[in-house]
Amino acid sequence: MTQTLDNMKIDPKTGSRERPGEIGHLKHQFLWCFLTITLVTMGVSIALMIELGSGPRLTDAVNPGNTVDFLAALRWRIVLGAVLVVIASGVVFLFLHARIGRPMEKMAAAAGRMAEGCLGATIPDHPPNEIGQIGASVNGLAVNFQEVLILVWNQTEDAITKIRRTTRQMTPGCDEHVSPDIMVDLNSAQQDLETMQMMVRSFDLYDVVINEGDVLTAKRAADTIN
Amino acid sequence: MGKTILIVDDSSIMRKMIKETLKSAGHDVIGEAKNGSDAVTLYKTLDPELVTMDITMRGMDGFEAARQILSGDREACIIFLSNLDEAQYSQEAKQIGAKGYLNKHRSKDILTLIEQL
Numbered sequence: 001m002t003q004t005l006d007n008m009k010i011d012p013k014t015g016s017r018e019r020p021g022e023i024g025h026l027k028h029q030f031l032w033c034f035l036t037i038t039l040v041t042m043g044v045s046i047a048l049m050i051e052l053g054s055g056p057r058l059t060d061a062v063n064p065g066n067t068v069d070f071l072a073a074l075r076w077r078i079v080l081g082a083v084l085v086v087i088a089s090g091v092v093f094l095f096l097h098a099r100i101g102r103p104m105e106k107m108a109a110a111a112g113r114m115a116e117g118c119l120g121a122t123i124p125d126h127p128p129n130e131i132g133q134i135g136a137s138v139n140g141l142a143v144n145f146q147e148v149l150i151l152v153w154n155q156t157e158d159a160i161t162k163i164r165r166t167t168r169q170m171t172p173g174c175d176e177h178v179s180p181d182i183m184v185d186l187n188s189a190q191q192d193l194e195t196m197q198m199m200v201r202s203f204d205l206y207d208v209v210i211n212e213g214d215v216l217t218a219k220r221a222a223d224t225i226n
Numbered sequence: 227m228g229k230t231i232l233i234v235d236d237s238s239i240m241r242k243m244i245k246e247t248l249k250s251a252g253h254d255v256i257g258e259a260k261n262g263s264d265a266v267t268l269y270k271t272l273d274p275e276l277v278t279m280d281i282t283m284r285g286m287d288g289f290e291a292a293r294q295i296l297s298g299d300r301e302a303c304i305i306f307l308s309n310l311d312e313a314q315y316s317q318e319a320k321q322i323g324a325k326g327y328l329n330k331h332r333s334k335d336i337l338t339l340i341e342q343l
Contacts (some may be wrong), residue, residue, distance in 0.1 A: 002245070003257045003272065122284070140238055143284075147237040147330075150309040154331045196326070207282045214311035217282060 025129035029099055033092045040088035044081035051077050103131045111138060119146045120206040146205050150215055153200045156193040157213055163190045228252040229340065234265040234291065235307070236283040238269055244278055244307065244333060251337045262286025266294045269302070270282040276340065279310040279324070281315065289322060296323045303343060 026038045051074060106124050113121035125136035166184050201210060209221035216224065231253050238260075244317045257272045259265040263286045269277065277295065279331045281288040288306060295302045304325040306319045316327035326339045 002255055003268065004259065116297055139284075143237045144239045147240050147309070151331055154309060154329065158331075206284070208310070214314060216311060216314060220314065 007149075026100075026131065029095075029129065033096060036092055037088055039087075041085055044084055048074075048077055048081060051202070066067055069114050077215060099127050099129065100131055103127060103135070107131070107135055107138070114142055115204040119149075119203055142206070146203075146208070149200045149203055149205065150208065153215065155211060156200075160193050163193070228254050230254050230256045230272070231274040231278045232259065232265065232272060234259045234262070234277060234283075234288065235280040237280075240280070240330065243318040244336070244337065247266050247334055247336065248278075253338075253340070257279055260287060262291030262294075265291045269295050270298070275303060276343075277302065277304045278307045278336065279304050281306060286333050292319075292324060297308055305336060305339060307336065 011026050103124060103126070110121045110123040114123075119142045121142070123135035123138050124132070125139060126132045163186055167183070167190075170183065170186075207218050209216050211221045211224060228251070231248055233244050233248075233255055235244065241258050241260075244332040245258070248255055253276075256274055257268045259268050261283045265279065265288075266286075267276070275291075277319050279288040279292055288308070292304050292306070295304065300323075301312075302323075304322075304324045305328065306315070306324050307328050307330055308315065309330050312327060312329050325343055328335055328339065
């Protein structure tokens with residue numbers, strides 16, 4: 001079994017990573033929000049029902065002398081109950097906004113930059129729920145994508161160097177047995193590789209710069225330019 | 227005989243590729259770290275015989291992690307595996323005290339390098 005610092009289990013067959021017991025945080029958070037609002041609403045309803053009371057109190061309230069006082073008291077109870085429900089809803093809203101809304105806004109902004117090719121954009125990997133996990137996974141996807149792009153760059157750079165060397169050796173006049181078709185194919189292959197390199201160059205890579213064919217860290221590239 | 231190895235790379239795909247290459251030669255990958263600070267901590271915990279180290283990583287980079295590992299264990303055996311230009315960075319890797327520097331697109335050469343160590 002391979003160990004990682006974040007105590008993730010790594011499936012030896014698929015290589016997929018899973019942190020035990022972490023799935024379901026968002027479900028628990030939604031459940032707590034639902035229970036909070038339900039309990040407050042039920043508490044207010046029960047308080048009002050107790051205030052209304054059963055038969056004798058209602059009979060007293062119907063008495064013309066008591067009705068005004070009873071309704072005034074009831075009105076204040078209803079207002080107080082409504083205020084409590086609004087406060088509970090506000091707390092739940094703020095909690096959900098902090099745990100889901102704000103991280104989603106940041107995630108959408110960073111994911112948008114990534115979709116435009118800016119692989120240096122980082123999605124926050126917190127809070128510790130499924131939203132944070134999505135952030136960490138999208139960051140991982142960007143890292144893997146950058147790795148593939150740089151690998152493509154290095155492989156194409158090697159291949160172009162080899163094609164140029166071969167082309168120089170096969171220049172007409174140097175070797176009369178070379179078919180013109182081979183030169184056309186080599187030129188075509190070189191153009192295809194250069195097109196792939198253009199595609200790689202269209203991305204903004206994280207902490208890495210392609211400078212005159214070499215892959216350098218951004219700091220080293222800046223030092224080279226200066 | 228296979229060595230116990232810690233792989234340090236921020237790319238999960240790269241870690242998987244390196245792991246498969248090393249396992250095919252009978253080596254035992256005992257740990258994986260996705261940044262430099264995790265690598266330093268895991269090195270102390272696992273005490274591997276060899277570390278394959280990427281350079282560019284979010285958080286602590288590979289050079290800094292290697293410096294910290296080597297400051298705690300002068301005998302640590304670290305091989306840099308990076309996409310960065312070999313001519314520009316292999317000298318720095320050597321100065322730090324690494325046993326080698328390989329470009330990732332020739333990562334299978336690591337098996338030959340390990341045999342030579």
